[in-house]
Amino acid sequence: MTTEESRRPIVVCVDDQSEVLSAIRRALRREPYEVWTTNSAREALDWVTSHGISVIIADHRMPEILGIALMAAVRERSPRTARVVLTGYPGEESIRQSLDDADDAIQYLIGKPWSDDALRLTLREIIERQRTPA
């Protein structure tokens, strides 16, 4: 890995369906950051804890853990990591509640089926904002 590469931001994506992960890798393959994917929320949390991860994107309904619970854990361990939930049912009660709450475990919500352009734009904006501290 070159120095140039090691400085690239890292986006972690976690979903229990590997087809979703493959598709997101495809959609983001030319983007100016690295994309790490995993089926395991636990592994994603390990990455977030030990590597400076810029953004985590997680499915909401996973067998191991709800996306919202994972996001709360991420906020705890790495507050600077931006938290995006990808969900097939944005109307779900628990998600609406979290978005309403002041403690916002979920910062961004993207619905499935997602638009690749919107996904890329959201991620670029998040990373851009992280580079220029307020």
Add this chain to the structure above:
Amino acid sequence: MSENEALRRAEAEIERLNSELLQGQKLQTIGQLTASIVHEINSPLGYILTNLGMLREYLAELKRILSAAEAAIDRAAEGGDAAALREEYRRIRAEAGVDFLLADFAEAVEDSREGGERIREIVKSLREFTHVDDGHMVPTDLNAVIDGSIRMCANEVRFKATLHRDYGVLPPVVCAPHRMGQVIVNLLVNAAQAIEKKGEIHVSTRADGEEAVIRVRDNGVGMAPEVQRQLFRPFFTTKPVGKGTGLGLHMCERIVRAHGGRIDVWSQPGQGSEFTVRFPMRGPASEKKTARFEVTAHPGRPGSSGAPS
């Protein structure tokens, strides 16, 4: 109108109302499953759409390589330096990552095809589940009916519990397949809802003498004896307002009773519950092979109009 005619009309009317009630209960179940069904469809839809967009890009890249290859062949045919042209083609091919494109192209197509298949299965299960049937009993592959019910609530169950299936070998079982499917969906949804975080659900079938036996067991919160006693009473529910109508198990019990069978319950607070459905595999003893609800009350039987309220 003769007395017999009046009685027949009244029975027909009761049967019609029962059918409506059953259909209403089904729609209520669908309502509870909406989040998981929508999720289950939108996930594959998400990756199918992304894959199609990417395949379009891959195709454009592959076309470019193809043109370069054709141009190289033309130049070689016109007396160009074949070795140099081959080198150039190889360079373009490597730069474009053709090997990756071809491999990933195939994977994206396969993923998308599987995703489409999954959506088809979900829609098929939904259609089967909401199908209005007259309760007509036919020889049925009961294990397949249970698989259909499991598909209906796959995502609801998946993120709450690990589901274990243990099917016995069954002869064709005479039953009203859609209604029996409705019973299983209800039992599965209840099992998933009884689990607070993450648990196990076991579904098994057996042939026991002349009877078919279906068991749905969970290791959820379980039920106190006073709850168990009232389980099959209409409008009895322990769920918060808006989550359950209290008709699910009542309807299940009536459907199974119309098959000449019964539902037994074992439950222990903190350990879980097991619902056992038993009914004669050759159909109910009555001559009519239709899962008609009994009009007469059975005092003392749970869920009947004769039960104390």
